[in-house]
Amino acid sequence: MSKATIKQxxxxxxxxxxTVSRVLNDSGFVSEEVKNRVLEAVKRLNYQPSAIARSLKQDKTFTIGVIVPDISxxxxxxxxxxxxxxVGPEGFQLTFCSSDENPKKESQLLQLMQEKRVDAxxxxxxxxxDPILERLSGSGIPIVLIDRKLKSLETGSKLDQVTEDNIDGASRLTRKLLEAGHVRIxxxxxxxxxxxxRERYAGVLKAMKEFGLEPNPLVFNGDFSVDDxxxxxxxxxxxxxxxxxIISLNNRMSLGVLLEIVRSxxxxxxxxxxxSFGEVEAGALLKNPGLYYIDQRPYEMGQKAGEILLSRIRKDEPQSEPLYEVFHNEINQL
Structure with a gap:
């Protein structure tokens, strides 16, 4: 059965x-009697408005691209x-992608988002x-950095950011270990x-210096994975x-740390x-682990990013004034 058209x-x-268009887009005056006739016809014919046509007319695709290192x-x-x-209640859908901590793949995904004409x-x-993001931002696509900053723009960035206070959090987390008497970390x-x-490691060194220790810990640089x-x-x-x-500065790496310690x-x-910088759910399975962790608030960070997105898409805020939101998280213990 063929799809009904707006002409039908x-x-x-x-x-x-x-008139049908005005009723469906709730724009312009239409009498209640006419509006009811149109809606009844839409229901009877099971008419589905074209998302492509709507996006072309309104110059919006009602999609937002989300690129993260690991969506799992x-x-x-x-x-x-x-x-x-x-953003969902406002009619926007999300397109999710994982960059796998691969800058080249991330670059390709950014290009794909531009080709798909995402709204943000x-x-x-x-x-x-950094150069690709500056170019995309300059073309008018709203970009919100979440969790991580650009290396060349960590100060005075023109892009909106929702991040954590990584230096302070890692410093306070390290102090918990130092206060317990640990000096070989x-x-x-x-x-x-x-x-x-960069920032979380700087926080570790900051705490060690404040304790009068030589800031030269034993370090393993991984790629934010369980295997690392x-x-x-x-x-x-x-x-x-x-x-x-051991202080692990990412929740996925922390899971690997716990697994290997138990295995040993x-x-x-x-x-x-x-x-751990970030809660590890599996930690609760250990008996009296005494595990310190930064209690991150990812859902709230996402909400704030969503609010900024909507303000940019609606042009509530001038793009020349970047919006920054920094989350200060508490330390908990299992």
Whole structure:
């Protein structure tokens, strides 16, 4: 059965196609009697307005591109849900993509978003794509950076940002270990091309300096994956002397840290203490783990990003004035 057209609806309701359009878009004056006739015809014919035609007419696709390093990470899932819950009721749909911490793939996805004519982009960048983002922003596409900043624009950025206070959070998390008497600490960090990797490591060094210690911890630089957490623990346990505590600066790596410690037959915190930037749900399965963690708020961050997106799409705020939102998170213990 062929789809009904707007001309067929107009004929059935005995009105013009322009009148049908006004009723469906709720624009312009239409009497209640005519409006009811049009809506009855739409229902009877099961007419579905063309999304493509609507986007061409309104110069909007009603889609927002969301590019994150790993859409399966609960942290980024929480952010995405927060965005969706804000923009969804306004008629926007999200297109999700994972860059896999690969700057080249991220560049290709950004190009795809532009080709798809998305109305805005939310990005947790994998790094090294500053020129492309500046060009896209200059073309008029609203871009909201979430969780991560651009390397060349960490100060005075022209792009909207929703981030965490990574330096302060990592510093306070490290202090928990130092206050417990640990001075030999292993740090599981992410790549330096990513702002979270740079800032969180800076927070660790800041805390050590404040305690009068030489800021030279044992470091494993990974790529924010579970496997990297596993490899980091293996490296630390082979060191001489071994660290008495591990601080993992990403929740996925923290999961790998916990898995490998348990697999090695060690107990937390009796044999080795652990602190995580971000909650690890599996940590609750351990018996009395004493695990310190930064209680992140990804859903709220997503909501804030969604609010900024809507303000940009509606042009409520001039693009020359970037919007910044920094989340200050608390430390909890399992």
């Amino acid at each position: 609806v107009a004929s059935a309701a005995e009105v013009s196609t322009a 990470n609960p942290y980024f899932m929480g952010i995405s849900r927060g965005i969706e819950d804000v 982009v939310v990005l947790a960048t994998s790094g090294d794509n 292993g740090v599981v960090n992410g790549p330096s091309r990513v702002s979270t990797g 957490g596993i490899r980091a623990v293996r490296k630390f346990l082979a060191a001489d002397p071994k660290p008495t505590a 037959g060690l107990k937390i915190p009796d044999d080795i203490a652990v602190a």
